[in-house]
Amino acid sequence: MADEARRIDAGTLLAEIATKSGRPAEDVRAALTRHGVFFRPSLAVPKRLCIRSLRFTGIKQGEKAAGPIDFTWNDLGPGLWAITSGRNLRGKSTVLGIIRWCLNGRRGDAVPGEMKEWFHTVELGFTLDDQGYEVEIADAIAGTGTLWRVDGSTKRSLASFASEDEFESTMSDFFMGQLGLQLIVSHAVQGDRSIDQPHDWVWLSGALVIEPNPTVLFGAVATGGLATRMMQMYLGVPWTSANNDIVAAQGRLQNEARQTTAAFDRTRERRQARIKELDAEITDLQSRLKALPLEDDQRAELRRESAKFAEAEKRRRSALMLLASIEADLESAKDAHARARRDLQDFKDSRAANYVFRSLEPVCCPRCDEVFDEVRRAETRNDHICLVCGTPEEPEADPGTLEESLKEAVADAELELARQRQRHEALTKTIADAGDAMDDAEAACRVIQARLAAPSGRRDVEIDILRKQAQREELAKEDAAAPSPNGDLGVLKAAEEVTKEAYRPLQDDLLSEVSGLIQDYAVRFGVESLESVKLLGNTNLRLHKGGPPVYFGKQTAGERVRLKVAATLAIMKVAQTRGLGRHPGLLLIDSPGANEMVPQDFDRLISGLAELSGEIPHLQVLVAAVNSETIQNHVPPERRRSAAGDEYLW
């Protein structure tokens, strides 16, 4: 299986990611690089760390046992070593703490704060495989010192540090490089901030420590899948670093997307209100525009009015032409009417005159003035002839008939006159109306022409509408363009799947093997009635103890210590047999007896460790514990630093 895993190289993985994400290989490479994901074939050959010597000096302060410190422990090597005292609080944990301080450059909790000023110099000699090194803290208070490479009697400085921070980074760089470990970046979201948390050697070196009351199986921190990462790294599962980077990058992108979406949602409401507002404004402007006259319409109207003018003028002209003849007709009718009435008047006058003169008999001849005598009167009367001229009298025509006909003539003339007046009035009205129509049309033309000459305001409104429509369109586009997930997410997702596929079979295989060993070791360490153990990919440990499965976290502190030691050793063992893992083979076990572990169980742990030290040749285990028979039985005196009774170790 290991061979199979090795056969998969970075190029193959990239090609598979490209296929899965449907993106060109160069895009995939660029996307991964952009997000700090690198596929490095980091299957470093495991190196073995072994503490060789420890010396520290200083002045112990306080009321009890104050005085100079000068602790030296030489000739350490692989196998089980014990630091014991007759009583607790005699400096055992501090010795382990100082070792951890030297190894990771951070003083930490292992060296209590009140002792900060006590230590002046510290020197830790260790080997990685066969190469000797020495950490020399020249001024423990200031944190200055040197990391030496030791070849026989020659020491060469690898790095110097002038502060605690520099010391930490010096040691981190050294061990990460030497052990082929990779920085693990986890991604976390705090509030709405995306935070990348790098985890280096200080964290990874947690795997070297078994604390008295462990809560996690690997390392000291239980959050964010870090235990899994630590396990994978020490197991030597390939591509897990890349996988870790991929997961972190996805977290970053998802958080970014979340924030962008949140920001987008915050502005959406404002944007939509503005869109609504713009819609209303546009509608308003459009109705205003509709109300404004179109130039073409106005020109058409002008033409219509001009035509009206021309038509009215024509009407007026022809009426005027007709006027003369109608006036003539009217005059004739007036004349005829006057004549008829005059005739009637004449008739009446004449009748009156007749009446007057008929009543007067002539008395004499108008010519010769001869007065007519009575005889002549009688004769002419009898003869019905005129007294004057002898003309026979004619019977009087009936004046009534004549008057009637004259009256009829007057009535006819009146009718005709009325008719002609009507005609004349109608024509006059036509002329006046046509004149009015001409005036109206002319006025209308003037108004339209003035309107045409003046700026219509249409253009301004049109421009306003266009501008608002553009604004609206822009906003709608913005609104429609909800932030799309970063395209790289697809690549990262594909990368995660491909990478998991690449390491999962090997990891499953390794976990299965480790699980078997854990069970073996745990039993040897005295965990009773353990039927089976399964180490899960998430570092949880599932136990069967004759009933439903139980988990690591629910075990007693003593069992947790033993299970944790078993698991760590199992990983080291598998690493050793497979030549894969990177655990350096050093284990610092602090005061296992301080918890609730019964002496029998403690005995089983120590004896088991002694036994296993033989099975895993490079394993170095330093146990800090209260002095006991168990220790004395399983750890030879030369492998012990002990303080008897009330004595202090240093």
Next chain:
Amino acid sequence: MSQIDYRRNALRILFILVKGSRPAPGEAVDGFDYVFRGETKVQALDFWVRYPDYLADELISLYERTGLVEHLTAAEQIFANEEPDLRRVPMLRLYFGAYEPLDTVLGYLKSRGLILPRSRPMETGKDEHDFLVSEKARELIRQMVSKVQELAWYDQRVDLVLKVADGRGGYALKKRQHEQKEYHDAAHGDLIPTTAERVRRRLADLLGRGG
């Protein structure tokens, strides 16, 4: 009525002669106790009776000269009654102006014992014609006006004309009538034209009305 209606003319002349006459001085001739002097004056007065438009014009001039509104009212009345159309009896323009031979008319009047024409030799060598008016004529007019409605107009009109003439003699009146352009310019032998439209305008202008 193209035929000359002598009786009507006679009646009109009778009114003029009766109303324009004054008691005859000196010895009266058989019941003819009044006298109207001068045929020219008869013609001149007759012209104003026959042409109400000319009369109205004269009335307007009188109004303008005297400021007496009654003249203006009388002129207005003439037009209101359409007299220039209805009452006009056209006259000929002869040598000295409007003239119509009175022989026939006078025959009517004389034969009825109403008027007695008399000639009176003048210093100029020409005869002046006077008209004696009988009491019978005056009585006849009085009776007829009350009997026959149509005659009231003649009665009043002749009064008005006499008032306008204001005792002027025939020549003075003729002279006055010649001052009317239309009258004066009428060709010899033509009917004297009407001035109705001009006078109507003149009247309207005075009354402050258009046209």
